[in-house]
Amino acid sequence: MRTNNMDNIKTIDTLSLNIPDTTKPRVVIIGGGFGGVNVAKKLQCKDFQIVMFDRQNYHGFWPLLYQVATAGLEPDAIAEPLRKMFGGDKYEDFHFRLVKVTGINPATKTVQTVIGELAYDYLIIATGTKSNYFGNEQVKKNAFPLKQIPHALNLRSQLLQCFEQASMTKDPVLRQSLLNFVIVGGGPTGVETAGALAEMRKHILPTDYPDVDFSKMNIYLIEGMDRVLPPMSQEASAKALKYLQELNIIVKLNALVETYDGYLATIKGGEQIPTQTLVWAAGVQGALIDGLPAASIERGRILVNHYNQVLGFNNIFAIGDIAFMKTEKWPKGHPGVAQPAIQQGKLLAKNLKRLIAGQELEPFEYFDKGSLAIIGRNKAVADLSKKVHLGGFLAWVIWLFVHIMYLIGFRNKVVVLSNWIYKFFTYENSTRLIIRPFIRKGDVAKRRFIDKYETE
Ligand SMILES: Cc1cc2nc3c(=O)[nH]c(=O)nc-3n(C[C@H](O)[C@H](O)[C@H](O)COP(=O)(O)OP(=O)(O)OC[C@H]3O[C@@H](n4cnc5c(N)ncnc54)[C@H](O)[C@@H]3O)c2cc1C
Incomplete structure (x- = not known):
């Protein structure tokens, strides 16, 4: 095949997110970690179009990452391709795009990525954390x-x-x-x-x-x-x-x-x-996305109410490590471990279904399953x-x-x-x-x- 403009194949400028138009409410999930994957799984696609953005094409099981670093496991043993997880008929209207999200605009209800922008009806921020060097x-x-x-x-x-x-x-x-x-x-x-x-x-x-x-x-x-x-x-x-x-x-x-x-x-x-x-x-700090007002952020995490709604918005949610939910029992927020992300993801899926059905939302209550650490054999x-x-x-x-x-x-x-x-x-x-x-x-x-x- 001949092309008149060879420059097109040397650039990403002609790429686009290429998400089909829909009449269903579109839920955009940023991050395919513990929170993002669980909300997408439970939400399925009957009533929603689900779009997931992640800068990596896999879901990582971070508790075993140290075993990869110390030559105990190969990386593919602790990761699962997101397209494999959400392939098949069950996730018919699910769309994954391998892109880094660079910002959001709550006024226009859009998400910006390195490839282009996409409008959302509901936005879920599940970007987890990054290392914190405390300015050093x-x-x-x-x-x-x-x-x-x-x-x-x-x-x-x-x-x-x-x-x-x-x-x-x-x-x-x-x-x-x-x-x-x-x-x-x-x-x-x-x-x-x-x-x-x-x-x-x-x-x-x-x-x-x-x-x-x-x-x-x-x-x-x-x-x-x-x-x-x-x-x-x-x-x-x-x-x-x-x-x-x-x-x-x-x-x-x-x-x-x-x-x-x-x-x-x-x-x-x-x-x-x-x-x-x-x-x-x-140490870690929230992997924040540009575009939220300063009032919605505290200690590098996104302030949410008991339904994981970001402070000041009813169609933007944050779950998992990035979310800062203060409760009587957890005044400093939930621990930065997998369980709060999993449990918040599952409940949010349920709550989004309730939201479009005009029903009352269920507040999040963390069920602490305990903590474990391994030191050696x-x-x-x-x-x-x-x-x-x-x-x-x-x-x-x-x-x-x-x-x-x-x-x-x-x-x-x-x-x-x-x-x-x-x-x-x-x-x-x-x-x-x-x-x-x-x-x-x-x-x-x-x-x-x-x-x-x-x-x-
Ligand atoms: C080394 C290590 C060991 C751990 N050990 C344990 C343990 O033993 N037990 C335990 O319970 N917890 C452990 N944790 C913590 C646990 O992994 C986190 O609490 C959990 O992953 C939080 O889930 P999350 O969905 O909030 O974020 P994550 O699982 O981190 O997922 C965030 C996702 O967002 C994506 N993302 C981030 N920014 C962007 C962007 N701008 N654009 C597109 N995608 C983006 C990332 O690529 C990632 O896939 C460990 C974490 C680490 C790093």
């Missing part, structure tokens, strides 16, 4: 975040590259900086990443790298508060600390990382740790209620069961379960591959190292 640009530039699959793959490559390089140097200072790993943030992500790394150090790395003395590998976990797992009970925190110390993880409490230039981390008070790998799991903690706190093997089994149960997609459940069973008996994790080498922007020395083994 140097740390932002040099640290490894752990919020998305590309982040986990970067970290996996970095860990393996550090071990490879450590096996090739006799310089003790360089070697130590390659073997020091600093994880900032003692919440579940930090604790679980530190634990997984410690298990690798114990069971895998000495066999893979016989030239490296792994008694010199240090894993630091730095937490600003006076205990690890601050959102969990005191009992869970104390047990987790004990398990971390049993795994020879150096836990520093009441400690704040002030600077990190890619090679040296400085903790407030002056202590310095030479390290080429600093993982940032210390047979070592986990669970707060099942205010009074029931478990630790050790039983909590570990509950953790495994809950994560398999909530993982989306039958294939993913089978892959993850079989991986874990294999790992349990062999101590092996099979994905220690550097597929895409990681080089920090502007790191000339690393570029030279990669160039030495990469071929055309």
Whole structure:
């Protein structure tokens, strides 16, 4: 086929969102995470046209992201393509578009994306969170975040590259900086990443790298508060600390990382740790979309009423991590975990159906199913209620069961379960591959190292 204007195939200017016109109310959902997916599933398409925008084409199961970063699972085991989830007859009038949303305009009832804009009747913002560096640009530039699959793959490559390089140097200072790993943030992500790394150090790395003395590998976990797992009970925190110390993880409490230039981390008070790998799991902030008035936003999240309606609007809703719903029981909003997003998504679908039927809306009541964190093999903690706190093997089994149960997609459940069973008996994790080498922007020395083994 010939085209007269070859420029058209070199640009995205001729792309459009291409959503069919409809006489049904159009619901636009921004974000295919826990909140977005659950509202779309429950809403189905009988009475609505549903349009979902996400900047990635999959739904990610973030609780297992640290296992991708520490070479325990491949990324496709913890993600499900959104088109696969919503394909088929059941979701007939569902339309997914892989685009980043750049803004909304409540006055014109439109959503702006990098490809164009679309009018909505109801808008659901379910964009979750992004890393919060608390204004520290140097740390932002040099640290490894752990919020998305590309982040986990970067970290996996970095860990393996550090071990490879450590096996090739006799310089003790360089070697130590390659073997020091600093994880900032003692919440579940930090604790679980530190634990997984410690298990690798114990069971895998000495066999893979016989030239490296792994008694010199240090894993630091730095937490600003006076205990690890601050959102969990005191009992869970104390047990987790004990398990971390049993795994020879150096836990520093009441400690704040002030600077990190890619090679040296400085903790407030002056202590310095030479390290080429600093993982940032210390905080998140709402992934806000431009266009809402300042009055609808507090502490970087969107203020909503008990029906998840954004303050000041009756056709714009926010759910999940991005939503800030103050209730008597949760005056600081709900915890930033998957359950509030799932439960709000399901209730919002029900409420949208009620809304178009002219019925009264049901207020959201969070059902807290408890919290879990895994530290290592047979070592986990669970707060099942205010009074029931478990630790050790039983909590570990509950953790495994809950994560398999909530993982989306039958294939993913089978892959993850079989991986874990294999790992349990062999101590092996099979994905220690550097597929895409990681080089920090502007790191000339690393570029030279990669160039030495990469071929055309
Ligand atoms: C590493 C990690 C570990 C975690 N561990 C646990 C755990 O063990 N247990 C637990 O309960 N919770 C855990 N959480 C928290 C849990 O994942 C979140 O609470 C949950 O994902 C919130 O759901 P959500 O729908 O609000 O946001 P998300 O699930 O984050 O979904 C947001 C979606 O919006 C999309 N998006 C964002 N901005 C835009 C834009 N501008 N345009 C288009 N798309 C956009 C994103 O691509 C994403 O798909 C963890 C989170 C992380 C990152």
